[in-house]
Amino acid sequence: MTDEAIPFLDLVTVHRDLEGELVDVLKTALKCAGFIGGPMVQGFEDDFARFCDARFCVGVASGTDALRFALIAVGVRPGAIVVTVPNTFIATTEAISQVGARPDFVDVDSKTYTMDPEQLRKYLEHKCRWNTKTRQVIHNATGKPVEAIVPVHLYGQMVDMDPILDICAEYNLKVIEDACQAQGAEYFSQKDNRWHKAGSMGHAAAFSFYPGKNLGACGEAGAVTTNDDGVAQMCRLLRDHGQSKKYFHDIEGYNGRLDAIQAGFLHVKLRHLPPWNEQRRQVAERYNKLFAGAEGVVTLPHQPSWARSVYHLYVVQVEDRARLQQQLSDVHIGTGVHYPMVLHLTKAYEGLNFQRGDFPVAEKAAAHILSLPMFPGLSLRQQERVVTEVLKCLAITSVSEPSA
Template sequence: MNNSIPFLDLVTQHIEMEEEIVETFRKSLRTAGFIGGPMVEDFEKDFAHFCNAKYCVGVGSGTDALRFALIAAGVGEGDTVITVPNTFIATTEAISQANTLIEFIDINEKTYNIDTEKLKEYLETQCYRDEKTGRPINQSTNQPIRAIIPVHLYGQPADMDPISELAEKYNLIVIEDACQAHGAEYFSRKENRWKKAGSIGMASAFSFYPGKNLGACGEAGAVTTNNEEIAKRIRMIRDHGQMKKYFHDIEGYNGRLDAIQAGILGIKLRRLADWNEKRRTIAYRYNELLKQVDGIIVPYEPEWSKAVYHLYVIRTQRRNELQSFLAEKNISTGLHYPVPLHLQKAYERLKDKNGGFPVSEKTASEILSLPMYPGLTETQQLRIVESIKEFNKAD
């Protein structure tokens, strides 16, 4: 009997939906509708509704979504964009590809998202104000800060109230990186209401990479926004800068969402709320089971957050040993992410040395993502936790 526990199981859920998915493919084949068309439009409408956003524009990937959102918001050459070092490199690739500079702010040790106190301190002490625009100018580069990309990492929203407040004060644009947070909710103390990830910033980027909470059977992404002008610009940018075929107002990209992927995403979207609930149940069961286990820190979910647990990430000082031990027991785990971006070879040019972002550096060496997907059973979870306890005893 195969007793391995995968990190993620997509096959079981695809088998359950196989007939519907194949039917979508058949529909595209028989109409030759592969690019644009009703399947894309229907999905965009449904996903905007799911996020409580006015508009959704389907694009080729989450990376496209971030890049297009920055460009559409008018962020460009000579500007600086703030984000965190503990994210997938796509966040910063998009910043560079929009011809802007990257500025990192460290994370909060409990939420793993941007530390809003450090963000405030950076704006107050490392920048001076441009009198005309009100924007902060970085003292060492003399470049204006134009935007912040808070990342809702692992499916937990960043603390958006203080971010929005600082953005308002300093005339900054907020683009949510919601690539891991489909359906996550944030309680705004300021507005006294819950808000969906993807409805808070000027625009938000989603990835539908297959392993995401809502995943395509290939590459896909979307931007959500309440701003009509931004939505209109992104529709142009994703389609070679044209609104009308062969009439190009600007140079754009080939960054459209495939009709087949949109059709598949529509099928999965109907199940997303239920899958997210299952993920939350699994996360709370892990929390309960791991409560008494020495040396393990479980995820922290503040009262203002309804996380959707794209990943369930624990921390332990003996991370590498535990990961190898679990692998011997046929339990797959992941590291998200093992090297903070400022220490990646790709960013040597930034000269952000080791020690510059101590929380990101510390957590990167301690985090371990345990198996997490809606179909993970209680029996499997018990075995995972028993194995962690066994590891502790083996000392």
């Protein structure tokens, strides 16, 4: 076994392998100076909608824009409350605040790290009241209406959508999936006995194509998917200064378009996404086997029977995270923490007056989670070294042999 460095994420190899195709995209755009809108954007949108089993895809400039536009397009108004989880990237709550709404939180499930439907129900039953006249949920403490829920398919893992969608239908709430980390993840719905893609289940969904995502651009990019024609149309207006045609502004919007060159790059990469996701699943399975026997010391990711994760991240929990991360870094193994700080205790949200202990599951996870190297192409040999070093640090000597 060598002491080669193992990166947390290898973005170089994939771009070296695709260089020819990506350069062709650039040449095509340069030849016709097609930088904004046009067939490259449309082509990607059509295929990404198809990939997600959604009727519409609207390409935008980032996942944050996608969230913001989706929130506005489904009808979230300034002054409303939008409920999400505390263990997500701040973009989720930034988008909520940026539409003039107030983020609120419910805790997550301890195994999947995603929104716990029971906690959502408790929130609506105990912290809110139902106004039968307006058919609105009113948050008791603030008197504000709760208008939408943003479940986050974190780490490539699906949220348990059946109960979430049922609760939201019962309480007249819009659902925006934050699918930024979950391109291609699937959920098995008991309602119609079939698998559903991330981004096809809520009123709208937001995707990020930040370079490190399962489907990443060579820069910034994002998309909204939806089955609702009106929501798609509104997102198209919002991304382009509210223009229905050049210089005819139906509303004030934003400069939030998907760059044509990025759309071209994404279109090339989209063809590779299914095999890349499959490789990530294999990497996860190999980690699971290599860690067999270390249960109780290393908590592994949990995939419920109703989910097919795309393992954007492979996240374990250990007691002494800081020590393990340092020791892995000492032997040149890259890791990450997603995320070290829960949002309700983050400085930016001091004004919302949350306390430590408000969301104990998310808080506990934040103190112990560690993301191990995960990318398509991570070799068995590299994984064996990662696992050996983890177990060495945790003073476990036996490593089980993988069967494949």
